[in-house]
Amino acid sequence: MGEREIVIDKQRFTYEGYFDPKQLYAILDEWFADNWYDRREKKHTESTTKEGILIDIEFEPWKTVTDYLRFIIKLRLQITGKETTIETPTGKKRMYEGKVHGLLNAYLETDNEGRWQSKAFFIFISALYDKYLYKPLTGGYQAILKQETNSLVNTIRGYLNVTKKGYER
Amino acid sequence: MGAGDQGVPISRINHNGNYNLSKLLHTIQNWMTEEGYDFKEKTYKQKNTDEGLEIETEIEGERKHSAYLKFSINVLIKIKDQNNVEITRNGKKETTQNGRLMLETSGKVESDWQKAFTKSTFLKNANKILDKYILGPLISKHQDELYYTIISLQKTIKKAMDFEAV
Numbered sequence: 001m002g003e004r005e006i007v008i009d010k011q012r013f014t015y016e017g018y019f020d021p022k023q024l025y026a027i028l029d030e031w032f033a034d035n036w037y038d039r040r041e042k043k044h045t046e047s048t049t050k051e052g053i054l055i056d057i058e059f060e061p062w063k064t065v066t067d068y069l070r071f072i073i074k075l076r077l078q079i080t081g082k083e084t085t086i087e088t089p090t091g092k093k094r095m096y097e098g099k100v101h102g103l104l105n106a107y108l109e110t111d112n113e114g115r116w117q118s119k120a121f122f123i124f125i126s127a128l129y130d131k132y133l134y135k136p137l138t139g140g141y142q143a144i145l146k147q148e149t150n151s152l153v154n155t156i157r158g159y160l161n162v163t164k165k166g167y168e169r
Numbered sequence: 170m171g172a173g174d175q176g177v178p179i180s181r182i183n184h185n186g187n188y189n190l191s192k193l194l195h196t197i198q199n200w201m202t203e204e205g206y207d208f209k210e211k212t213y214k215q216k217n218t219d220e221g222l223e224i225e226t227e228i229e230g231e232r233k234h235s236a237y238l239k240f241s242i243n244v245l246i247k248i249k250d251q252n253n254v255e256i257t258r259n260g261k262k263e264t265t266q267n268g269r270l271m272l273e274t275s276g277k278v279e280s281d282w283q284k285a286f287t288k289s290t291f292l293k294n295a296n297k298i299l300d301k302y303i304l305g306p307l308i309s310k311h312q313d314e315l316y317y318t319i320i321s322l323q324k325t326i327k328k329a330m331d332f333e334a335v
Contacts, residue, residue, distance in 0.1 A: 022334060041320075044181070047186055
């Protein structure tokens with residue numbers, strides 16, 4: 001593993017209203033698959049209390065772009081809510097009413113295979129390469145990663161806002 | 170153990186609340202058997218405390234892919250403050266457990282599991298060349314497959330524990 005360059009630092013989003021955690025999870029899975037990210041779920045916590053449910057999920061999907069560069073997205077979702085039943089035109093639907101907090105970071109990782117980390121001289125050469133020779137290319141990849149991360153956030157927001165508008169009382 | 174042992178990153182599942190430990194362990198065992206893994210409970214530790222039972226168990230599944238490569242999946246379960254509780258589900262009374270459960274899944278593609286290349290320095294060096302340059306892409310491909318196999322195990326575990334986000 002080489003150096004990680006921060007492209008997006010602590011982008012937050014919050015939603016309050018109705019949602020279905022299963023469907024939200026399925027949408028995330030679908031996004032990772034459609035955008036060729038290898039899905040990695042670092043941590044998944046679920047707790048049931050008298051106040052409702054608490055779900056804390058940490059994803060760290062990655063995509064190998066070239067043999068030297070990799071995109072990494074860190075997404076943390078904290079979901080709190082109480083179970084409720086909503087009347088829909090097709091019948092009763094089980095949902096949760098609560099809050100969804102999201103925190104997102106995105107990184108560019110160079111030398112993802114760790115070939116230039118075995119000796120101090122190689123680390124020095126790779127640092128020079130990243131800073132002066134590879135920089136023009138890195139700028140383009142940063143833009144692609146920002147675009148993909150925004151697409152992920154918009155997908156999550158899109159689903160949650162559709163749920164809100166669909167079931168607002 | 171060969172020079173090309175490739176590990177799959179650890180993934181953790183935490184749960185505070187009700188769960189059925191017997192169902193969970195049977196689910197893991199059945200999944201491993203169906204996938205062709207030899208199921209083995211490596212360790213089981215249990216301790217009584219004032220808050221409840223403390224349990225730690227490590228489960229290992231091994232599958233010999235070939236005479237040179239072996240896949241292994243490890244599941245580590247740690248439970249604290251476990252107490253038996255009675256709940257009503259679908260009109261029927263059930264005895265389940267309540268506590269704090271932490272479950273870690275990890276895996277490994279192990280090369281030279283028969284230790285044929287450990288007999289001399291020459292063979293050890295030959296093994297390194299074999300794993301890095303000749304079989305490297307194949308081992309990497311198997312590691313990817315094992316990774317997604319472990320994701321399938323995690324989904325099965327979450328369904329057995331009635332997780333919402335599955």
